[in-house]
Amino acid sequence: MPELPEVETTLRGIAPHLNGRRIVNTIVRQPALRWPVPADLAKRLNDQLIGACSRRGKYLLLEVGAGHLLMHLGMSGNLRLVPDNEPLGKHDHVDIILDKAGAANKRLTLRFTDPRRFGAVLWVNGEPGEHKLLKSLGPEPLGELFTPEYLYRRSRQRKVPIKSFVMDSHVVVGVGNIYANEALFRSGIHPLRETGRISLARYQVLCEAIKTVLGEAIEQGGTTLRDFVGGDGKPGYFKQQLTVYGRGSEPCVRCASTLREVRVAQRSTVYCVRCQR
DNA sequence: ATGCGGACCTGTTAGC
DNA sequence: TGCTAACAGGTCCGCA
Numbered sequence: 473m474p475e476l477p478e479v480e481t482t483l484r485g486i487a488p489h490l491n492g493r494r495i496v497n498t499i500v501r502q503p504a505l506r507w508p509v510p511a512d513l514a515k516r517l518n519d520q521l522i523g524a525c526s527r528r529g530k531y532l533l534l535e536v537g538a539g540h541l542l543m544h545l546g547m548s549g550n551l552r553l554v555p556d557n558e559p560l561g562k563h564d565h566v567d568i569i570l571d572k573a574g575a576a577n578k579r580l581t582l583r584f585t586d587p588r589r590f591g592a593v594l595w596v597n598g599e600p601g602e603h604k605l606l607k608s609l610g611p612e613p614l615g616e617l618f619t620p621e622y623l624y625r626r627s628r629q630r631k632v633p634i635k636s637f638v639m640d641s642h643v644v645v646g647v648g649n650i651y652a653n654e655a656l657f658r659s660g661i662h663p664l665r666e667t668g669r670i671s672l673a674r675y676q677v678l679c680e681a682i683k684t685v686l687g688e689a690i691e692q693g694g695t696t697l698r699d700f701v702g703g704d705g706k707p708g709y710f711k712q713q714l715t716v717y718g719r720g721s722e723p724c725v726r727c728a729s730t731l732r733e734v735r736v737a738q739r740s741t742v743y744c745v746r747c748q749r
Numbered sequence: 750a751t752g753c754g755g756a757c758c759t760g761t762t763a764g765c
Numbered sequence: 766t767g768c769t770a771a772c773a774g775g776t777c778c779g780c781a
Contacts, residue, residue, distance in 0.1 A: 475775095478774080504757095506758090547773070548773085587758080587759050588757085588758045588759050588775095589758050589759075590757065590758065590776085636752090641775090641777095648774060737752095
């Protein structure tokens with residue numbers, strides 16, 4: 473589920489309903505996520521007001537009192553606002569119950585669901601930027617710090633395939649497997665090309681492709697926003713026009729050559745032998 | 750520092 | 766139809 477556009481869509485969907493709301497109760501049904509959910513989470517959250525909601529890479533941050541709730545959706549997680557009569561699912565691990573508010577004066581629950589449990593729900597005291605998980609993350613792909621010059625500088629002497637490089641969160645955050653495949657196709661760069669042997673001119677194309685592909689996906693994710701509360705919450709990014717991901721052995725949309733699928737660092741990698749060099 | 754493989758989980762699908 | 770293996774949108778960690 474969660475690539476960066478999904479996380480951003482989640483944030484945009486929940487943030488307006490959370491800001492200024494008071495947490496009345498916290499229920500942890502399954503603390504065994506990627507890391508244990510802190511045993512004192514309820515004590516930290518209950519009776520506190522939620523402040524600013526933000527995102528760093530694929531990590532979501534909710535300001536609560538003097539600290540922050542830090543969450544990650546892993547491979548299969550989602551975070552939704554549900555009405556208080558919403559039936560409980562098998563993988564609904566954490567509920568954060570909010571006070572009644574708003575025009576409808578309805579009680580809402582922020583529900584963290586994650587079948588594979590690769591996600592995380594953590595508590596951070598003080599400044600989240602200093603937290604171990606966030607401290608050495610690379611720039612935001614849609615931000616001003618993510619430039620061709622930055623990519624070029626960081627890439628020198630590096631031997632890894634370019635696909636692994638752009639998926640490294642210490643280089644740039646938020647480029648997951650789907651969009652790494654898509655951005656490389658749009659750039660005409662072979663996913664296995666050695667990172668240190670790519671010119672600045674090609675990094676200009678790649679940088680732009682990453683920004684474009686993520687930006688377009690976020691726009692599409694926005695179509696599900698209005699139904700986010702109380703709706704089915706199903707993200708709509710699978711509607712996205714994917715040109716290579718999941719299309720191994722199918723024809724290239726540009727040249728009709730058969731797309732090749734290989735594994736790079738254990739991840740499914742699809743590319744066009746003719747268009748990508 | 751860099752690169753690599755393993756680890757964490759469950760659900761779905763492909764193959765026999 | 767039923768069993769088993771492979772694979773899935775992430776990314777941290779330990780080791781060489």
